[in-house]
Amino acid sequence: MLRIISINKNANEDMESYYPIRPECQKDVPKTRFKAKVGKTLSERRWNAAFDKDGRLDIAGVLRRIQRGGVHPTIKGAVWEFLLGCYDPKSTSVEREQLRQKRREQYASWKEQCKNIVPIVGSGKFVQTPLVTEDEEPVEDNEVRVPKEDADSDKKVTQWKLSLHQIGLDVVRTDRSLVYYENEANQAKLWDVLAIYTWVDDDIGYVQGMNDICSPMVILLKDEADAFWCFEHAMRRVRENFRSNETSMGVQSQLGILSQVMRVVDPKLHQHLEGLDGGEYLFAIRMLMVLFRREFSFVDALYLWEVMWAMEYNPNMFADYASDGSHEVVATKLSKKVLQQYGKYERKNVKNGRSDQKSLLAVFLVAGVLETKNKKLLNEAKGLDDVAEIMGGITGSLDAKKALTEALKIHKKYLSKARN
Incomplete structure (x- = not known):
């Protein structure tokens, strides 16, 4: 998924090559200025050396390096998990692995709940047309059949179903200049993470813009559950911005x-x-x-x-x-x-x-x-x-x-x- 190359004199070009842009979109995307710099950017070698024998992280040293020159693409996902608070730097490798497995199991459980309601979840595909109407009736001409008995009066279920097509519409517009999202399975991964987050955080639900926050996590973290938890922790910081009602917006x-x-x-x-x-x-x-x-x-x-x-x-x-x-x-x-x-x-x-x-x-x-x-x-x-x-x-x-x-x-x- 991500091309691993060394930092060299042509560092700026290398940074872009980790997230290749579709040729026809080259002229439409903003110019990239970030350059990984030896001695400033947090490298994979520096990152690995920041852990002691039990896996505890010297966060002070890591923060200094990131503030000077960012993070090299080969380790961004792992570093972000710490920056966003997914893991405590004082935790050991064993403790983090146990927590990671527990979170993956929790995500799988939520995903199964969602799949039982809308079977397309986790199928590698996603929807862009409504599944139900505001009156909780299934949409008959939708290619994804939702059983009538599922369109019940449960407000959470109905609101969640109503959001799924909007997530799909936003997914196809998300970072569409990147080669990564030419693959429908990758788009579906983003849709799944957003759909399941919306199911879990039904207080806020889904709001346009969450797709822009979530997309990098999906690209950087190979495991879908890990990407979900990284996004969930990022949302803890900004979720109130997305809260809105008829008279005000959280932002x-x-x-x-x-x-x-x-x-x-x-x-x-x-x-x-x-x-x-x-x-x-x-x-x-x-x-x-x-x-x-x-x-x-x-x-x-x-x-x-x-x-x-x-x-x-x-x-x-x-x-x-x-x-x-x-x-x-x-x-x-x-x-x-x-x-x-x-x-x-x-x-x-x-x-x-x-x-x-x-x-x-x-x-x-x-x-x-x-x-x-x-x-x-x-x-x-x-x-x-x-x-x-x-x-x-x-x-x-x-x-x-x-x-x-x-x-x-x-x-x-x-x-x-x-x-x-």
């Missing part, structure tokens, strides 16, 4: 924080934007919902995510997840050794005794982008369409490393000004 809380940040770090630009859209910052919804997937090439987006997760890493994430995916930052004096186990961004939050939501770094990323477009927005944006056009122009032109550097700079400025 609005982050838009509110973005507005607050801009009010502090750049009052003039904030006032200008507020006058254009009532201070809603709605132009930033997509960036926050799918964590800049559309603004970067596939390779650069993966690099951006892993560096963000490394910067946000909190060793307490294994014990103190709250129901909303946030965690408490305890404002106590920690030793330097303990602080090294936190990511660069989270370390500053801990030192300042702040309690922040997961993935708040994404808010500072958006703020950083706004700052780089400050003059253009102030001089040329006369309405929302102008803002959308200026922000849309960043696609393919952003450098992920520079964007992260700018985000940390804005974060530091915000903490300083907020404190004063």
